[in-house]
Amino acid sequence: MPSRPTAGGAYKMVLVVRGELRLTAGKAAVQVAHAAVMLYQEAERRRAPTLEAWLAGGQKKIAVVAPTLDAMLELQRTARGVGLATVLVEDAGFTEVAPGTKTVLGIGPGPENEVDRVTGGLPLL
Amino acid sequence: MPSRPTAGGAYKMVLVVRGELRLTAGKAAVQVAHAAVMLYQEAERRRAPTLEAWLAGGQKKIAVVAPTLDAMLELQRTARGVGLATVLVEDAGFTEVAPGTKTVLGIGPGPENEVDRVTGGLPLL
Numbered sequence: 001m002p003s004r005p006t007a008g009g010a011y012k013m014v015l016v017v018r019g020e021l022r023l024t025a026g027k028a029a030v031q032v033a034h035a036a037v038m039l040y041q042e043a044e045r046r047r048a049p050t051l052e053a054w055l056a057g058g059q060k061k062i063a064v065v066a067p068t069l070d071a072m073l074e075l076q077r078t079a080r081g082v083g084l085a086t087v088l089v090e091d092a093g094f095t096e097v098a099p100g101t102k103t104v105l106g107i108g109p110g111p112e113n114e115v116d117r118v119t120g121g122l123p124l125l
Numbered sequence: 126m127p128s129r130p131t132a133g134g135a136y137k138m139v140l141v142v143r144g145e146l147r148l149t150a151g152k153a154a155v156q157v158a159h160a161a162v163m164l165y166q167e168a169e170r171r172r173a174p175t176l177e178a179w180l181a182g183g184q185k186k187i188a189v190v191a192p193t194l195d196a197m198l199e200l201q202r203t204a205r206g207v208g209l210a211t212v213l214v215e216d217a218g219f220t221e222v223a224p225g226t227k228t229v230l231g232i233g234p235g236p237e238n239e240v241d242r243v244t245g246g247l248p249l250l
Contacts, residue, residue, distance in 0.1 A: 030157070
């Protein structure tokens with residue numbers, strides 16, 4: 001991730017998919033989209049100053065993978081600890097996984113360097 | 126799609142990925158999330174009555190595939206023709222595709238039966 005080109009992007013959103021669930025591409029995409037919309041709502045609710053900056057920079061989003069639920073929850077604690085907004089998507093569970101399964105952790109939008117300090121070591125989805 | 130269980134869901138959003146681009150799972154997920162956030166913004170802007178109903182029903186989203194750009198644009202015309210909101214994601218093009226490439230068509234949120242009439246025949250991502 002640190003080697004990926006950035007989109008004029010001082011701000012980004014990171015969507016962390018729970019790798020152990022081995023979701024199909026379509027299921028993963030939908031869960032990632034749930035997280036993105038939830039973070040957007042959360043930023044609006046807080047009138048987060050980062051929201052406008054993130055939108056102006058092209059709504060940069062990155063999808064990465066954490067191996068397990070424990071790893072995902074640990075990332076959430078770390079992100080919250082540095083003041084980044086987080087959301088945890090729970091699937092309705094009609095397909096692929098049981099109802100209430102936590103599938104994706106969303107972080108941000110936040111300053112790129114802060115977000116990278118939390119998720120920069122994770123592989124891309 | 127008509128055979129998929131619905132999430133108390135009278136309303137849904139459909140994200141149509143352009144199959145010929147053969148995006149990686151991660152790239153597709155991010156483009157789908159762009160479309161979902163853009164549709165959400167668009168629905169807020171129009172104060173769409175469907176937005177609250179869709180949120181109350183669990184923000185149902187489905188990711189499907191259309192083979193080509195032409196097929197995607199034809200779906201957009203059809204969706205607009207029946208009054209559904211649409212967005213077309215253009216990728217910034219830093220990876221995988223050239224800048225400005227149209228990657229995903231977003232439709233909705235709209236009544237499930239109306240949306241299915243447009244995209245119900247497409248395979249899931």
